[in-house]
Amino acid sequence: MxxxxxxxxxxxxxxxxxxxxxxxxxxxxxxxxxxxxxxxxxxxxxxxxxxxxxxxxxxxxxxxxxxxxxxxxxxxxxxxxxxxxxxxxxxxxxxxxxxxxxxxxxxxEQAEITWIEQGDITPLLDAFPDLLAFGVRGGQNLAFPAVAHQSLRTLIVEAGGLGADVVRGIGASEFPELEHLDIWLGTSWYGADATVDDLEPFLTGTRLPKLQHLALRNSDIQDDVAAALAGAPVVARLHTLDLSMGTLGNEGVEALLGGQPLTHLRKLDLHHHFIGEPLADRLLAELTADGVEVDLSGREAADRGREDRYTAVSE
Structure with a gap:
């Protein structure tokens, strides 16, 4: 994709x-x-x-x-x-x-996502304090030093490979009104070097008191992200959790199923995944019975090891 x-x-x-x-x-x-x-x-x-x-x-x-x-x-x-x-x-x-x-x-067709020459885009948040939605595509030289924005409700960062400094900058920012956060972490082949530790501000949600939709996706550490979310405080107040487009496999889903309840969610989006059919069936049975919409479309070969899996969007 x-x-x-x-x-x-x-x-x-x-x-x-x-x-x-x-x-x-x-x-x-x-x-x-x-x-x-x-x-x-x-x-x-x-x-x-x-x-x-x-x-x-x-x-x-x-x-x-x-x-x-x-x-x-x-x-x-x-x-x-x-x-x-x-x-x-x-x-x-x-x-x-x-x-x-x-x-x-x-x-x-115009430029692969990892070719897009970005830069420091946070001056735009400073310039427009009444923005409700802000999105950016491309991770090459993208900079996101910590900022404070009192109005923003939606933040989207799409990349084939996102630097840990960008992830940390977003995590250190003050977004008291943010409800929807969508971050494409990407793959190490194209510069992604964030770890689960760098995601800690999103997992606790301390700086994001109104967050309801969390997407940490398109990642080659998707199993680790899922395992961290299994016990993350932020999950209890979400209506949508999105771990799609990445390398999620059985290990990550087992962690989710063994962690805190997810039956309060409206939607769990896992499309483009490497989950085996038996575990996918179990996940569906446990969550859809409580009305959770679960997207398990785009199953890839579940027998692939981590090193052989791929994100939906890379180069």
């Missing part, structure tokens, strides 16, 4: 691609769309992303924009996200209604 499609909806709004300079496409009302601003570096006469963003500022009533998406901003393996961060932070006063921002809506 790869990231093969762009976002079609963001913050409850349909995505609209801001057209290029030659287009005569009619624009929707500013508040009725999640606006995606992207450029194609392979055009005959490619536009730079800051120029496209300047056109957007001139053409759209940005005081009414609530959701914004940044797509390809250049040759993603070569051009850093810094040009985007600088342009958006400079225009912060133009977006008083902005509540949702996603950086890096880039598919594998």
């Amino acid at each position: 790869t990231v093969s499609a762009h976002l079609t909806e963001w913050h409850g709004l349909p995505v609209f691609d801001f057209p290029d300079a030659k287009s005569t496409t009619e624009l929707p009302a500013a508040a009725e769309a999640a606006w995606r601003i992207a450029v194609d570096p392979y055009d005959d006469d490619p536009e730079k992303w800051p120029a496209a963003f300047a056109r957007f500022l001139a053409a759209v009533d940005t005081t009414e924009v609530t959701a914004l998406i940044v797509g390809q901003w250049g040759e993603a393996y070569d051009v850093s996200v810094d040009i985007v961060v600088e342009a958006l932070t400079a225009a912060r006063d133009r977006f008083p209604a902005l509540r949702a921002l996603f950086i890096g809506d880039i598919t594998f």
